[in-house]
Amino acid sequence: MQVFELGTFLVSIVTFLIMFLIIKRYGFGPMAKMLEKRRLYVETQITDAEQNRLQAERFLTEQQQLLESARQQAKELLDTARIRADEMAREIVNDAQAESRRLLEENRQLIERERAEVLSGVMASVSGLTVELSEKLLRRSLSHEAHREMVEEAEKLLGELIC
Amino acid sequence: MPAFPYLFANSIFRINLITIAMMILTGLVVLIVLRLSIRKLDMRNPRGLQNLIEWAIDFTANMARDTMPSEQVVQWILPLAFTMVIFLFVANWLGLIATIAIHQQQPIPWLGITAQSLAMAHGEVPLFDSPTANMSMTLGMAVMVWVLSHAVGLRHPRQYFWHFVKNPLGIVEEFTNPLTHGMRLFGNIFAGEALAGAILTMPILFGVVPTGFPFLLIWLLYCGFVSTIQAYIFTILMTLYVGQKSFHGGVHHT
Numbered sequence: 001m002q003v004f005e006l007g008t009f010l011v012s013i014v015t016f017l018i019m020f021l022i023i024k025r026y027g028f029g030p031m032a033k034m035l036e037k038r039r040l041y042v043e044t045q046i047t048d049a050e051q052n053r054l055q056a057e058r059f060l061t062e063q064q065q066l067l068e069s070a071r072q073q074a075k076e077l078l079d080t081a082r083i084r085a086d087e088m089a090r091e092i093v094n095d096a097q098a099e100s101r102r103l104l105e106e107n108r109q110l111i112e113r114e115r116a117e118v119l120s121g122v123m124a125s126v127s128g129l130t131v132e133l134s135e136k137l138l139r140r141s142l143s144h145e146a147h148r149e150m151v152e153e154a155e156k157l158l159g160e161l162i163c
Numbered sequence: 164m165p166a167f168p169y170l171f172a173n174s175i176f177r178i179n180l181i182t183i184a185m186m187i188l189t190g191l192v193v194l195i196v197l198r199l200s201i202r203k204l205d206m207r208n209p210r211g212l213q214n215l216i217e218w219a220i221d222f223t224a225n226m227a228r229d230t231m232p233s234e235q236v237v238q239w240i241l242p243l244a245f246t247m248v249i250f251l252f253v254a255n256w257l258g259l260i261a262t263i264a265i266h267q268q269q270p271i272p273w274l275g276i277t278a279q280s281l282a283m284a285h286g287e288v289p290l291f292d293s294p295t296a297n298m299s300m301t302l303g304m305a306v307m308v309w310v311l312s313h314a315v316g317l318r319h320p321r322q323y324f325w326h327f328v329k330n331p332l333g334i335v336e337e338f339t340n341p342l343t344h345g346m347r348l349f350g351n352i353f354a355g356e357a358l359a360g361a362i363l364t365m366p367i368l369f370g371v372v373p374t375g376f377p378f379l380l381i382w383l384l385y386c387g388f389v390s391t392i393q394a395y396i397f398t399i400l401m402t403l404y405v406g407q408k409s410f411h412g413g414v415h416h417t
Contacts, residue, residue, distance in 0.1 A: 027197030
């Protein structure tokens, strides 16, 4: 009994190889191609997603920086505006104070002057009147000299009285 | 020993027709299943048979990754490993699902069915049988793998020969590996079929109680397990043998 069959041995190898080639070409090939396509697809998807994420992160930091700088600028602007406003206000107040002081001073001087004028007028007439009154009271006419002395005295006394 | 029909029965170059026919049938079954699975190929929503085949490819690839040094070699061996595992799986199961034999009284000399062989087989001529239950076929597969592994190894002759200088006992392995590789598959499948055949001849009590039935059921379940495992083992050993000879970790350009 021949157990080992050389013909079967060789022909089975050949048969298997033919079967393998057919199966590889028509059965395994399309499936492997599809798997490869899917692998590439998934890979590109992952790469794309990673790139997108990086880009988004970059944009976000950029925007944050931009926002931060804008905020800084606004704050600076506000600060300078406030300082300028303060200065202006102080100036205005100072000007107003100076103006009012000046007006006050002018008015005071005016009043003073008018008062002096009025006083001198009043004093002249009061002294004249006094002398005339004293003349009438004394019923004597005074000498021109005495008259002047009396007026001067009266003026002096009145001046003391007033002042 | 059943009387297989042979071509060139009287020469040294005799061919077991049933084995070869069953190999072609197995190949056709595999091809039809694969064609069905790729009929509605969908990259994004795989469904049905496509899922199963994708899982099988993935399983084979992982098996090869476990035993081979680099991803390039894995991708190179993947078509062969996948074909091998699914081919052997179908081949082993074909003999399990059914074995058909006819009773032939007349010798057919040109097919090698002689009176003597018919007498030895009690006139039984098998027509449907596992191709892997034939020792010549499994040894053929094993020797094919052996040749392939050495062809891969000889792409880097220096490392290939240095490998044997470093480990002279490896030369002995080169003879025992293909032998055990083929005989393991043959032995498991042949034993399964032989014992199943023996159980089938158990007597039927009172013409209604098949005494062999529970044994047959248990044995067939066990054979199914063995058939699956053997397809896996044969393929993983193939990737292992080729992987051992893949020097320089995958400088294979195919």
